[in-house]
Amino acid sequence: MIIGICGGTGSGKTTIARKVIESVNHQNIVLLEQDSYYRNLEDMPLDARRQTNFDHPDSIDSEMMVNHLKCLKDGLAVEMPVYDFKTHTRRRQTEHIEPKTIVIVEGILIFSDSRVSNLLDVKVFVDTPDDIRFIRRLQRDISERGRTTESVIAQYYSTVRPMHFEFVEPSKRHADLIIPEGGNPEIGVEFLCGLIREKLRAELSKAE
Numbered sequence: 001m002i003i004g005i006c007g008g009t010g011s012g013k014t015t016i017a018r019k020v021i022e023s024v025n026h027q028n029i030v031l032l033e034q035d036s037y038y039r040n041l042e043d044m045p046l047d048a049r050r051q052t053n054f055d056h057p058d059s060i061d062s063e064m065m066v067n068h069l070k071c072l073k074d075g076l077a078v079e080m081p082v083y084d085f086k087t088h089t090r091r092r093q094t095e096h097i098e099p100k101t102i103v104i105v106e107g108i109l110i111f112s113d114s115r116v117s118n119l120l121d122v123k124v125f126v127d128t129p130d131d132i133r134f135i136r137r138l139q140r141d142i143s144e145r146g147r148t149t150e151s152v153i154a155q156y157y158s159t160v161r162p163m164h165f166e167f168v169e170p171s172k173r174h175a176d177l178i179i180p181e182g183g184n185p186e187i188g189v190e191f192l193c194g195l196i197r198e199k200l201r202a203e204l205s206k207a208e
Contacts, residue, residue: 001101001102001103001121001122001195001196001199002069002072002073002103002104002105002119002120002121002122003102003103003104003105003120003121003122003124003192003195003196004104004105004106004110004111004116004117004120004122004123004124005017005104005105005106005110005124005126006106006107006108006109006110006111006123006124006125006126006168006171006172006175007108007125007126007127007128007168008108008128008130008133008164008168008169009055009108009133009136009137009160009164010128010132010133010134010135010136010137010140011126011127011128011133011181012126012128012136012181012185013106013107013108013126014033014106016124016126016179016185016188016189016192017031017104017106018031019189020104020189020192020193020196021104023189023190023193024102024193024196024197024200025200027100028100028101028102028196028200029100029101029102029103029104029196030072030097030098030099030100030102030103030104031103031104031105031106032065032068032069032072032080032097032103032104032105032106033105033106033107034060034065034105034106034107034108034109034110035083035085035107036080036081036082036083036095037060037061037062037064037065037080037081037083038054038059038060038061038083038088038090039059039060039061040061040081040089040090041088041089042087042089042090046087046088049087049088049089050088050151052088053159053163054159055108055109055159055160055163055164055167056159056163056167057109057112057113057167060107060109060113061081062113062115062116064081065116066115066116066119068080068097069103069105069116069119070119071099072097072099072100072103073099073103073119074099075099076099077096077097077098077099078096078097079094079095079096079097080094080095080096080097081094081095082094082095085144085145086145086146101199101200101203102196102199102200105120108164108167108168109167109168109171111123111125111171111172111174111175112167112168112171117171117174122176122177122192122195123174123175123176123177124175124176124177124178124179124188124192125171125172125174125175125177125178125179126178126179126181126185127172127178127179127180127181128180128181129181130161132181134156137152137156137160138152138153177191177192
């Protein structure tokens with residue numbers, strides 16, 4: 001089972017994914033983050049890299065991501081890229097991902113690309129108010145990615161906000177489940193955990 005968790009930047013996608021993994025036997029679940037699949041920009045000058053629109057679907061190496069999802073679905077291990085957000089390049093090391101019964105994929109654009117979306121068995125959208133998402137992004141980019149307040153605000157106005165309304169928000173219509181961050185996300189988390197436990201029980205019965 002491949003579960004896709006989508007939502008705008010700072011919506012809480014990763015938090016919800018990790019809550020689900022913590023609540024279920026994590027040995028049967030693997031997490032793929034779309035952020036790991038940003039295209040490698042090492043052949044561009046650093047200033048040019050910083051001007052890249054990282055909120056457009058073209059910034060994602062969807063071909064590799066789709067290939068990895070298909071491999072995991074077929075029971076094959078993959079080498080997931082490790083992305084350096086300070087230099088906008090891929091690191092030399094990769095993360096070895098073994099196939100599991102449950103694959104969780106999270107990212108802002110996973111519903112926008114039909115090649116990815118068509119591989120998802122369950123689609124979840126985390127719907128969070130814009131102001132909360134911006135504050136979370138500001139805090140994260142400053143503390144984890146070495147950005148300045150001015151650069152985060154500039155990027156938000158130039159690409160993050162317009163791309164959200166062009167690609168992310170419209171993709172909400174594809175969701176099977178919408179989790180309102182302003183409501184009670186625990187209900188959505190428990191619903192997902194129930195689906196996963198049911199799938200795991202079915203797989204265990206097959207093995208027996």
